[in-house]
Amino acid sequence: MKKMNEMILEVKDLRKQYGSREVVKGINFSVMAGEIFGLLGPNGAGKTQTISMLTGVVEPSGGTAVIGGYDIRKRMNQVKKINGLVPQDLALYPTLSARTNLNFFGRIYGLRGKALKERVEDVLRVVALTDRADDPVENYSGGMKRRINIAAGLVHHPRLLFLDEPTVGVDPQSRNHIFESVMRLNRERGMSIVYTSHYMEEVELLCHRVAIIDNGEIIALDTVKNLIAMLGGGVIHVGLNQVDEALLARIRALPGVAQASLTTRPAPPPANGGEAADTLTIAPTHPLVKVEARHSQTALINLISFLNEQEIPLVSLEILEPNLENVFLHLTGKKLRE
């Protein structure tokens, strides 16, 4: 791996506006050379818009970014040679074969002749589709289409690869294959990668650092480990019949508990419900205490015995597993996916 102190991408107050609606609201982040950087956020968060601005597909409304030392507002043509883009949709010519597609996508990066041929064969190997390379893409399975979609972004050997939700609608087998390829490209070729997803498992598995994006804003940015550590030893939601400041203070004093507060958040909607914001959920009739634990097991034991001693009935109890999903929930009060 390359030394991690060289910056390949630096985003500075980047904005995108459609009419009066700002869909990317002045974001800042940077990606180190050799890093896999995750952009995690729900539908409509602004992930694709961000990538589109960085790759020259749409014009930013404000701010800028520097990629490989070139400002995207001034030297986009240089930037384009560094970038590789794997769009969220299958951006291929379905009636043409995989090989023809790849040949074309290599040509528009200035490749030709022997070099082009070698690169095409090489990326076909990377995505393990050499055998089927002459079939029209429209005859491929969903997973194979995804793989060739990735291959098309690799032909010109980009230094910085943007993967926009590359595993949507993919079976577990193809998904694992894609993970492996991504990790191999990063490890063996030192490719820097910006990976967007709304699957936290993927981001946890692949990314060195993650920016959590919601509503066009970055609400947290750190390593996966540090982000999860935001939940401390864990978060426990406790439903009680009655809560006052005195009770909260006593809970805070319990061993293993770091913080206790009354949460204004309504109970999360049922898993099959629509978007949290649009769904009318009946708020729980009981108050909910959010207990941030230094150590969840210790906190839990002490909490329950305390409630027992005080004869305070426990109405509901939920332990939030320490993962990015719950970091997002913790930060926004929303679920990452409905």
Next chain:
Amino acid sequence: MDTIRYTLAVAGKELQVMFKDRGALAVLFLLPLLLASLLGTMFQSFGVMGDGEATAVSLDIFLINEDDGPYAAQIVTALETIDALNIERLDSVTEADERIADAQALAAVIIPAGFSQRVDAYEPVQLQVIVDPAQEIAASIVSGILRQVAGEVEVVGEISYGIRAVLAESGALASAPPEMQRAIEAQTLGVIMTQLQEMRQNPVITVRSEELAGAVATEPVNPFGYVVPNFAVMFSFFLVGVISATLLREKEEGSFRRLLAAPLPPAAIIAGKMLAYMLIVVLQVGVLFGVAGAAFDMPLGQSPSGLLLLTLALALAASALGMLLAAVVKTSGQADSLGTIIAFVLAGLGGAIVAFPAGSFMDKVTLFTPHGHALRGFYGLLNDGLGVVDVLPQVGAVAGFAAVFFLAAMWRFKFE
């Protein structure tokens, strides 16, 4: 230098995509070929185009129509518009028999019941003719006319059968909704019927009458020299819908994003696409003219360079109009259907479907379409032996349309 390479790469890809689209190929190549050869043949057998005088003879015939279908009605109309025939409608065959024996008419024509159905089913049809053996020559003329008129009806059946076959064969159009297929079929058939009507009413077309009048027939003009350029010009503009639909489909499917993210200049994207479609127009015209020249002795004129230049201008105009359509409509579906409509309307206004009498109002209207100028150029090159310099005004006019379309397209086109 690089821009040229990028342009060629885009054009190459565009052609590869195009040649996988069998439906579009059938519409662009097979259909005009089929229509031009059928229509040209019909003109040839039906009459001579030229300055021949209309015959002054008048032949009395009876007509008994036992069929109530559309094709029988067409035959009746066709016979009634022929000046040389003086037609009386009768109700029964027996009456006709008696009156012919009585020398009250030369012949009686009977259209049997079920005639239209048979034409529709593409079965052989027969018209019955009762003649007066005493009037041998006149009777043979009547039979001759009838054969042609009936042949014409048969050809219409054949054309609609042919269109259906081409559409079915192409496969890709099978995915088009059936209303769309029927609409295309009906529109094309409509064009043919309009031309047939025109052919009958146009005074320059007369019944072949050498034997009767003993006059020397004027030197026949090869009808293919008109029919083929008409279809060539008309069908080159069918590309308008194809170009814009493929471009919009690329945006919808997302491959356009890859083009935008790549370091090729936007001009190469536009130029590459236009180049590809211009090549297709050149191929279309080449195939049509080549086949018509080889198979039907269509005159090819004296000036290959004139033909090439005019064809290139035509190709530029058609592909620029395609870009313009892509710039103003939102979806590939709209582009497809609007493109077809534009192609028919422009062909109609431009005189590619029906030729307008010289100097008439509609003849002047044709000059507001690229078609009008292109057709004048092609007629001149093919039929009047004009050279490249003679058609420069037409080439310039067509290229002017191309420039206007192109500028308007670039003004409205959004790369995002």
